[in-house]
Amino acid sequence: MDAQSLYDLSPLARLMLMGVVVALGPLAWVWLRNRQASPARRLRALTLLTLFLTFDLVLFGAFTRLTDSGLGCPDWPGCYGNASPVGAHAEISAAQSAMPTGPVTHGKAWVEMIHRYLATGVGVLILTLAVTSWLQRKHNQGGVPISPWWPTATLVWVCLQGAFGALTVTQKLFPAIVTLHLIGGLVLLALLCAQAVRYSQAQDERVPVPLKPATRWLLGATFAAVVLQVTLGGWVSTNYAVLACNEFPTCQGSWWPYMDFRQGFELWRHLGMTADGEHIGFAALTAIHYTHRLFAYAVFVALGLLAWRLHRLEPLRTQARWIAGLALWQFATGLSNVVLDWPLVAAVSHTGGAAALVVVLTWSLFASRTALDTVSASNLSASRLSA
Structure with missing residues (x-):
């Protein structure tokens, strides 16, 4: 396929029509269950459902990547210029006959196109959230008005995410672009989670839980560390470096195996190649894998400490339990990837655990506030009332 036909x-x-069809089911479900509810309640329900479906989309994206289906349809946005693999049957059959285990097969084409259908459906739901929030922007419930800016920012981001999805295909799984596409999906989850928390606070007339500055700092630092660790994990996955170390806790029989960090973390290069056009060395893959593993130890400790600190606060105990459970889940699935030779279930589950951690940490951030800020806000409100 020449460069002109990639798009x-x-x-x-x-x-786009398929995306509307995919979105109609969730939209109808939310409307039927919340016909008599307030606008804020309906927006909250639709945001939560969109968050859930976006989480599923991230999981299916991981499944698409891990089954090597990312190039199942080598053009964008369709499949050989068709809206489904059915219309591209002849082209896919020819590619599969020429290379039976290659990137283009009927099964891989369907996986790739289903991923695109789901992504388009999520885009329609986010567009609905943005339009509805603008229409209801003057509504006020519990003293907290509906803001259209969060859904608008989410809509802009999902459009950027779609562009990265297109580049993932047309640039032939360029590692940096694939990793950025993964991170973009997690940012989308965080944006939707933040809105869901705000709508819940508006509906229940709740204020963020005051945290000591040290605990609040720990929460923010742990969130940043998890994002960095997920980025490293994406770099491991997109470079197929998982099996560079197939034992634990050592790697290749050593606590410090031979590694080439310069080549391993050379960002702008094609898959399996260096920027100079040479094949990437095994020492580079080892450096990618082992860096992710070493940083995981620090993140695991930070998550444990954060869970312990939050568990001491009654309003945040649910988040604390989720953080502790997901930390253990990530350890178990990450270890399974190493010692069981990267089984598909463990690999997808590991991505799901990372996405869930981002959601729970975002939930914790927006459900809390530094105690000093809360006191200051209370004093300001009291001053305004007395005035």
């Missing part, structure tokens, strides 16, 4: 927009309208 074929002829099936775009049909794909």
Whole structure:
């Protein structure tokens, strides 16, 4: 396929229609269950459902990547210029006959296109959230008005995420772009989670839980560390470096195996190649894997400490339990990837655990506030009332 045919927009309208069809089910479910509810309650329900479906989309994206289906349809946004693999049957059959285990097969094409259908459906739901929030922006419940800016920012971000999805295909799984696409999905989860927390606070007339500055700092630092660790994990996965170390806790029989960090963390290069066009060395893959493993130890300790600190606060005990449970889940699935030779279930579960951690930490951040800020806000409100 030549460079000009990598982008074929002829099936775009049909794909958008497919996204509307995918979104109609969730929209109808929210409307039926919340017909008599307030606008804030309906927005909260739709945001939570969109968050859930976006989480599923991240998992299916991991499944797409791990089954090598990312190039199942080598053009964008359709499949050989068609809206589904059915219309591209001849082209896919020819590619599969020429290379039976290659990137293009009927099964891989369907996995890739289902991923695109789901992504388009989520985009329609986010567009609905943005439009509805603008229409209801003057509504006020519990003293907290509905802000259209969060859904608008989410809509802009999902459009950028779609662009990265297109580049993932047309740039032939360029590692930096694939990793950024993964991180973009997690940012989307965080944006939706933040909105869901705000709507819940508005509906229940709750204020953020005051935290001591040290605990609040620990929460923010742990969130940043998890994001960095997920980025490292994405770099491991997109470079297929998981099996560079197939034992634990050592790697290749050593506590410090031979590693090439310069080559391993050379960001702008094609898959399996260096920037100079040479094949990437095994020492580089080892450096990628072992860096992710070493940093995981620090993140695991930080998550444990954070869970212990939050568990001492009654309003945040649910988040504390989730953080502790997900930390253990990540340890178990990460270890399974190493000692069981990267089974698909463990690999997808590991990505799911990382996405869930981002959601729970975002939930904790927006459900809390530094105690000093809370006191200051209370004093300000009291001053205004007395005035």
